[in-house]
Amino acid sequence: MNSLANKADWLLRAGLAAVFIFHGIGKFSGMGIAGFSEMMGLPYVAALLVGLAEVGGGFGIIIGGFTTSLITRLSALAIVPVMLGAIVRVHWGQWSFMATESHPMGGAEFQVVLLLLAVYFVLRGNDRAVTG
Numbered sequence: 001m002n003s004l005a006n007k008a009d010w011l012l013r014a015g016l017a018a019v020f021i022f023h024g025i026g027k028f029s030g031m032g033i034a035g036f037s038e039m040m041g042l043p044y045v046a047a048l049l050v051g052l053a054e055v056g057g058g059f060g061i062i063i064g065g066f067t068t069s070l071i072t073r074l075s076a077l078a079i080v081p082v083m084l085g086a087i088v089r090v091h092w093g094q095w096s097f098m099a100t101e102s103h104p105m106g107g108a109e110f111q112v113v114l115l116l117l118a119v120y121f122v123l124r125g126n127d128r129a130v131t132g
Contacts, residue, residue, distance in 0.1 A: 006128050009065070009126075009128060010065060010125075011062050011113050012117055012120070012121075013064040013065050013121075014062075015060065015117070016061055016076075016079075016114065016118065016121070017058040017061045017062045018058070018116045019058070020054045020058030020061075020079060020082075020114075020115060021054070021058035021059060021079050022058075023038070023054050023057060024051050024052070024053075024054030024055030024056075024057075024058060025055060026052065026107065027047070027050065027051035028051055028055075033047050033048050033051055034047075036051070038118060040090075041111045043072075050082055050085070052069050053065070053078040053079065053081070053082050054073065054076075054079070054082060055126065056078055057075045057076065057078040057118075058075075058079075059075075060072070060074065060075025061075045061076060061121060063080075063124065064121075064125075064126065068125075068126065069125025069126040069127065070125070073121065073125045074099075075121070075123050076118045076119070076121035076122045077119075077122050078125075078130070079114070079115075079118040080115065080118050080119065080122065081090045083111055083114050083115035083118060084109070084115065085094070086111050087108045087115065089112050091108035092108060
């Protein structure tokens with residue numbers, strides 16, 4: 001069982017990376033960065049940086065698993081301010097992820113989980129602490 005446990009971080013990596021790659025690519029397609037910028041009331045450059053941090057952070061979390069802790073940590077670190085911004089600017093004031101009249105994009109529940117996963121990878125990098 002320990003041989004499988006040693007690879008369990010890949011479950012977290014896959015989930016975190018998939019969310020950010022999907023959402024990041026979505027910012028470059030459809031309405032594009034300009035549309036995302038306008039919808040969120042962000043300067044174009046800030047919206048572009050969010051999209052790049054999401055795509056780069058997502059791919060970096062996967063690539064980091066095959067390379068070094070530094071890549072994992074830097075990729076996760078790119079995700080942290082994106083999630084803090086999403087929590088404060090969009091989801092603050094409601095915990096439940098369900099959309100409501102006051103929070104049409106839902107509350108902070110899911111975003112907090114993503115933030116904590118990113119912080120986990122910032123702190124742990126590729127270190128696997130399986131004992132027993």
